[in-house]
Amino acid sequence: MKTARKYKICVVGAGHVGLVAAACFSKLGHKVVCVDNDRNKIQMLKEMSMPFHEPGLEALVKRGLKRENLNFLFSLTEGIRSSEVIFIAVGTPPKKDGSADLSSVENVAYTAAKNLNSYKLVVGKSTVPVQTGKRIQEIIENNKDNGLKFDVASNPEFLREGKAIYDFFYPDRIVLGVESKKAENILKGIYSLVKAPFVVTDINTAELIKHASNSFLATKISFINAVSRVCDLAGADIEKVSKAMGMDRRIGSAFLQAGIGYGGFCFPKDIEAFAYISKKLGYEFGLLREVRNINQGQVVYFLRKIKGKLGSLKNKRAAVLGLSFKPGTDDMRFAPAVKIVEALSQEGVNLSLYDPKSMGKSKKVLKGIKRVKFFKSPYAAVAGADCVCFLTEWDEFRKLDLRKIKKIMKHPFIADGRNMLDKKKVLAAGFEYFGIGR
Numbered sequence: 538m539k540t541a542r543k544y545k546i547c548v549v550g551a552g553h554v555g556l557v558a559a560a561c562f563s564k565l566g567h568k569v570v571c572v573d574n575d576r577n578k579i580q581m582l583k584e585m586s587m588p589f590h591e592p593g594l595e596a597l598v599k600r601g602l603k604r605e606n607l608n609f610l611f612s613l614t615e616g617i618r619s620s621e622v623i624f625i626a627v628g629t630p631p632k633k634d635g636s637a638d639l640s641s642v643e644n645v646a647y648t649a650a651k652n653l654n655s656y657k658l659v660v661g662k663s664t665v666p667v668q669t670g671k672r673i674q675e676i677i678e679n680n681k682d683n684g685l686k687f688d689v690a691s692n693p694e695f696l697r698e699g700k701a702i703y704d705f706f707y708p709d710r711i712v713l714g715v716e717s718k719k720a721e722n723i724l725k726g727i728y729s730l731v732k733a734p735f736v737v738t739d740i741n742t743a744e745l746i747k748h749a750s751n752s753f754l755a756t757k758i759s760f761i762n763a764v765s766r767v768c769d770l771a772g773a774d775i776e777k778v779s780k781a782m783g784m785d786r787r788i789g790s791a792f793l794q795a796g797i798g799y800g801g802f803c804f805p806k807d808i809e810a811f812a813y814i815s816k817k818l819g820y821e822f823g824l825l826r827e828v829r830n831i832n833q834g835q836v837v838y839f840l841r842k843i844k845g846k847l848g849s850l851k852n853k854r855a856a857v858l859g860l861s862f863k864p865g866t867d868d869m870r871f872a873p874a875v876k877i878v879e880a881l882s883q884e885g886v887n888l889s890l891y892d893p894k895s896m897g898k899s900k901k902v903l904k905g906i907k908r909v910k911f912f913k914s915p916y917a918a919v920a921g922a923d924c925v926c927f928l929t930e931w932d933e934f935r936k937l938d939l940r941k942i943k944k945i946m947k948h949p950f951i952a953d954g955r956n957m958l959d960k961k962k963v964l965a966a967g968f969e970y971f972g973i974g975r
């Protein structure tokens with residue numbers, strides 16, 4: 538891939554959004570430096586070692602480093618001074634009250650102001666509350682030491698973990714929140730090789746599109762999870778309900794998979810941050826509170842169902858297959874599996890855990906939790922168990938030999954938190970089974 542014009546880009550933040558964007562911009566032919574304040578991470582990346590699992594990322598990073606149009610730096614100052622366009626992709630973690638912590642974003646804006654050695658376009662890529670772009674503008678304007686010009690823009694990222702590279706090159710739309718023709722043209726130039734419609738708006742609107750999109754997707758999930766509860770009570774099948782609903786093109790089939798709820802670093806925090814900023818602006822977005830409540834309720838419901846089947850949990854053994862918040866990633870942030878493992882352990886259950894990709898991260902996240910053991914294969918984990926819980930729908934779990942599992946379990950009971958198994962087959966193989974809403 539080669540662009541008509543190569544831009545000098547600095548991506549600040551080598552997390553999921555920043556590192557993927559940096560690697561993909563370099564593939565588009567731009568000259569990219571990716572900055573992070575974690576020295577270890579920068580060193581690792583320079584040595585071509587990836588800080589997290591993302592399919593296709595390593596190859597792009599290696600390619601960029603080899604062709605010398607992708608570099609990693611610790612110095613934010615140097616990164617900013619050597620670039621024309623600065624993408625802010627630093628973390629915006631949730632504060633205790635649910636609002637987004639914007640201190641890292643503000644620090645980049647301040648450093649950009651102090652290092653304005655030429656015209657610069659400062660672009661917000663992290664998910665931020667509406668009006669953050671305005672704040673970035675103010676910080677730069679109030680702190681710059683010269684009369685050089687700058688622009689601020691918003692270009693929210695919609696990539697999914699595990700499919701991030703694909704999502705970058707084949708997005709449904711590219712949202713550009715700009716306030717000058719120059720900024721619009723630069724951003725269109727940067728993405729000129731990506732075939733997707735541009736949606737050009739003002740900065741506030743672009744920022745809001747991101748929060749609204751993620752919140753809507755989370756709402757779809759909570760909606761179908763609420764319907765799954767009614768299905769369980771009424772003896773209906775959520776899988777059929779969701780399939781038939783999704784066939785209506787006005788509804789669409791995506792994000793209608795019932796289960797133990799959504800996790801990951803985006804949905805839980807974005808829902809809170811969107812509710813918070815809405816309230817601050819004067820609107821109580823009660824629907825979002827309910828979306829969160831329904832989501833948290835799914836974990837409680839799943840645990841209640843296990844108890845209902847097993848009776849007393851003390852000294853029982855449960856195998857947990859799948860720990861990451863979804864398949865295709867080793868990310869454990871806000872993974873429903875963490876809450877479930879913690880709760881079962883507190884009830885005195887001995888836990889045998891397995892995940893194809895997130896064992897390393899799980900060991901750190903679940904450190905200190907009693908009665909937890911990690912196993913190298915799903916079969917080793919289920920041996921001797923009274924119950925096996927499927928908590929992440931990894932493909933390899935669908936291929937497990939049910940006959941073998943039944944033989945090695947103490948009690949043949951499957952709790953399917955993702956409705957990922959063929960219920961008929963599982964029952965025919967002689968297991969007790971429950972899913973969510975089926």
Ligand code: UDX
Pocket residue numbers: 694695696697698699751754758791792793794795796797798799800801802803804862863
């Ligand atoms: C999400 C958005 O999809 C992406 O556009 C945004 O940029 C970041 O947040 P991601 O967090 O990577 O991406 O995961 P996603 O694939 O959207 O899944 C989020 C969670 O919802 C997962 O825990 C998943 O298991 C759950 N989910 C998803 C359901 O429970 N049911 C569904 O039908 C779909």
